[in-house]
Amino acid sequence: MTLLSVENLSTHFRLPDGALRALDGVSLDVAAGETVGIVGESGCGKSTLGKTILRLIEPTDGTVAFAGEAVTGKPAGKLGSFRRRVQMVFQDPFASLNPRHTIGKTLTDPLVVHRIGNRGDRRRQVETILEKVGLGPEVLERYPHEFSGGQRQRIAIARALVLEPDLVICDEPVSALDLSIQAQTLNLLARMKADLGLSYIFISHDLSVVRWFTDRVLVMYLGRIVEQAPTAALWANPRHPYTRALMASLPDPASGRTARPITGDLPSPQDIPRGCRFNPRCPLATDVCRQSDPPLRTDADGHAVACHHA
Amino acid sequence: MSGFSLTLATDVPPLLEIEDLRIRFGAHEAVQGVSFTVHEGETLALVGESGSGKSLTALSAMTLLPDTACVAGRLRFAGRDIAGLTLAQQRALRGGEIGMIFQEPMTSLNPVMTIGAQIVETIRQHEKLSAKAARTRALELIDLVRIPDPQRRFHDYPHQLSGGMRQRVMIAMAVACRPRLLIADEPTTALDVTIQAQVLELIDSLRRELAMAVLLITHDLGVVGQWADRVVVMYAGRTVEAGDPAELFARPLHPYTRGLLGAAPRSDGHNHYTSGPLAEIPGSIASALGQTGCSFAPRCAHAEAGCRAEIPPLRALGEGRTVACRLAHADGTLT
Numbered sequence: 001m002t003l004l005s006v007e008n009l010s011t012h013f014r015l016p017d018g019a020l021r022a023l024d025g026v027s028l029d030v031a032a033g034e035t036v037g038i039v040g041e042s043g044c045g046k047s048t049l050g051k052t053i054l055r056l057i058e059p060t061d062g063t064v065a066f067a068g069e070a071v072t073g074k075p076a077g078k079l080g081s082f083r084r085r086v087q088m089v090f091q092d093p094f095a096s097l098n099p100r101h102t103i104g105k106t107l108t109d110p111l112v113v114h115r116i117g118n119r120g121d122r123r124r125q126v127e128t129i130l131e132k133v134g135l136g137p138e139v140l141e142r143y144p145h146e147f148s149g150g151q152r153q154r155i156a157i158a159r160a161l162v163l164e165p166d167l168v169i170c171d172e173p174v175s176a177l178d179l180s181i182q183a184q185t186l187n188l189l190a191r192m193k194a195d196l197g198l199s200y201i202f203i204s205h206d207l208s209v210v211r212w213f214t215d216r217v218l219v220m221y222l223g224r225i226v227e228q229a230p231t232a233a234l235w236a237n238p239r240h241p242y243t244r245a246l247m248a249s250l251p252d253p254a255s256g257r258t259a260r261p262i263t264g265d266l267p268s269p270q271d272i273p274r275g276c277r278f279n280p281r282c283p284l285a286t287d288v289c290r291q292s293d294p295p296l297r298t299d300a301d302g303h304a305v306a307c308h309h310a
Numbered sequence: 311m312s313g314f315s316l317t318l319a320t321d322v323p324p325l326l327e328i329e330d331l332r333i334r335f336g337a338h339e340a341v342q343g344v345s346f347t348v349h350e351g352e353t354l355a356l357v358g359e360s361g362s363g364k365s366l367t368a369l370s371a372m373t374l375l376p377d378t379a380c381v382a383g384r385l386r387f388a389g390r391d392i393a394g395l396t397l398a399q400q401r402a403l404r405g406g407e408i409g410m411i412f413q414e415p416m417t418s419l420n421p422v423m424t425i426g427a428q429i430v431e432t433i434r435q436h437e438k439l440s441a442k443a444a445r446t447r448a449l450e451l452i453d454l455v456r457i458p459d460p461q462r463r464f465h466d467y468p469h470q471l472s473g474g475m476r477q478r479v480m481i482a483m484a485v486a487c488r489p490r491l492l493i494a495d496e497p498t499t500a501l502d503v504t505i506q507a508q509v510l511e512l513i514d515s516l517r518r519e520l521a522m523a524v525l526l527i528t529h530d531l532g533v534v535g536q537w538a539d540r541v542v543v544m545y546a547g548r549t550v551e552a553g554d555p556a557e558l559f560a561r562p563l564h565p566y567t568r569g570l571l572g573a574a575p576r577s578d579g580h581n582h583y584t585s586g587p588l589a590e591i592p593g594s595i596a597s598a599l600g601q602t603g604c605s606f607a608p609r610c611a612h613a614e615a616g617c618r619a620e621i622p623p624l625r626a627l628g629e630g631r632t633v634a635c636r637l638a639h640a641d642g643t644l645t
Contacts, residue, residue, distance in 0.1 A: 148596060178595075183572075186575070205503065253532070253555065257514050257536065
């Protein structure tokens with residue numbers, strides 16, 4: 001069953017020195033119970049995509065539908081159940097919790113906003129979710145500064161889950177965490193998914209984390225999806241030159257000291273190259289790549305790629 | 311740290327020798343007896359999580375610690391005691407014989423000075439050169455770090471450059487006076503993965519071209535495996551294990567090193583969330599605070615009463631390998 005359906009979504013920002021096309025015609029579906037990974041480098045639009053789906057940013061074009069109902073085009077005040085059923089976890093657990101609210105208030109506020117239960121119900125619901133993420137009720141009276149980064153991220157996850165959502169958009173949820181804490185947090189997200197039947201959109205720049213945690217992966221570059229495939233299939237057979245370059249750039253002890261990095265810098269999303277967006281850095285680029293933008297073509301096996309030469 | 315000097319006995323004294331380094335802020339001892347040596351021309355990686363003391367250790371070699379830090383132990387650079395240097399000598403060492411680059415190039419560069427002017431300033435701080443000669447050197451340096459079109463880039467301000475380019479500028483400034491040692495503190499952590507590969511490749515080729523040693527501080531085990539000759543693993547202010555990266559990763563002897571390797575999602579994809587959880591190291595580094603014995607004991611599945619009683623010394627276990635664990639054996643068992 002398709003839970004979330006995104007069609008041709010674009011988000012452009014108007015800046016003093018021209019338009020910034022952060023997101024440029026992206027379509028994706030998320031099935032119930034699925035974890036969809038979005039991977040790419042700075043400026044690829046992965047965070048803008050997450051925020052636009054939630055309508056934290058208004059799209060320039062395109063539609064988002066959740067559980068068969070349109071999300072885009074509705075007045076923000078009429079999004080009631082969507083706002084409850086789709087939640088977000090951000091990268092920086094230091095910035096995403098209000099330093100002047102107790103953990104109790106941070107976790108209870110979403111329930112108050114959505115008018116769920118009475119005081120006693122809310123308290124029980126908050127304690128239940130805290131226990132699920134591995135924290136005790138004693139944290140309720142405490143403030144964010146009393147916790148480590150890993151604990152804060154647990155609190156941020158608890159805040160996202162207290163409303164019993166169907167879909168959680170995780171934007172680089174483990175990038176700010178140390179390796180040992182990263183493993184604890186990923187395991188927690190996986191356990192919550194199994195316990196609560198969640199779907200995730202998992203946004204990350206870290207390929208090994210995406211490979212571990214996702215069922216399907218979208219690779220983005222400068223506002224577009226360049227490749228999309230089931231996780232195992234993508235690693236077995238990456239078809240887009242950019243995907244291959246990303247994988248080859250991962251430090252690999254086996255390859256010795258001869259990194260074969262792709263040359264050049266990431267172009268600015270304010271100055272998107274003509275034709276295929278990857279052509280200035282692509283080892284396979286030919287004239288056709290410099291002139292026409294390749295569409296995303298899906299093969300029979302569900303593996304989609306936007307490249308003239310793939 | 312006799313393990314290294316025994317196995318790597320040569321006529322040349324080590325470039326940087328750190329012995330039983332302790333750094334204390336008030337009542338808190340952040341670095342509690344770290345020892346290692348960096349030899350000419352090699353890349354030594356210092357790896358550890360936040361709070362392991364790896365950056366403080368590097369700053370102490372640069373004599374860049376704040377005045378509030380209480381430093382004890384022996385720090386020698388090319389046979390000279392760093393603590394015994396006058397302030398003028400320290401300044402000459404910093405940016406002269408030892409160059410350093412940091413994680414976030416944007417905050418390390420002056421936003422209101424062109425990159426050319428900043429490189430020129432660095433050069434003239436250390437060498438008596440005319441403005442014109444320094445400018446020529448700066449252009450050569452911009453070219454050396456593979457920034458295209460040096461003439462034009464010379465006049466750019468930091469905000470006009472990408473993150474990768476800014477880090478190249480930092481590298482140009484760090485190597486401006488041909489240092490014998492480059493300290494790189496998380497040089498690629500803020501960079502995208504394709505840019506990270508380029509910058510690490512640049513650092514390594516400069517190491518060879520300029521015959522410098524590199525002290526690479528990182529939390530990324532993949533980076534260590536690919537670019538380091540030797541690795542020192544730190545935890546809560548102490549060295550827990552050191553050795554050859556390939557051997558250390560193939561056969562980690564300290565329970566913390568093992569835990570760290572187990573916690574990383576494997577890049578070969580043999581694990582997936584559907585096939586079970588990642589190996590966790592329970593708890594957090596905060597548990598090391600106030601430990602009388604091994605700082606890792608509160609998180610260690612193998613810890614016994616003896617581990618909590620006294621600090622395990624660093625022992626040599628096999629070729630060039632040292633481990634600070636009472637229970638570790640060279641064959642990888644823990645008893």
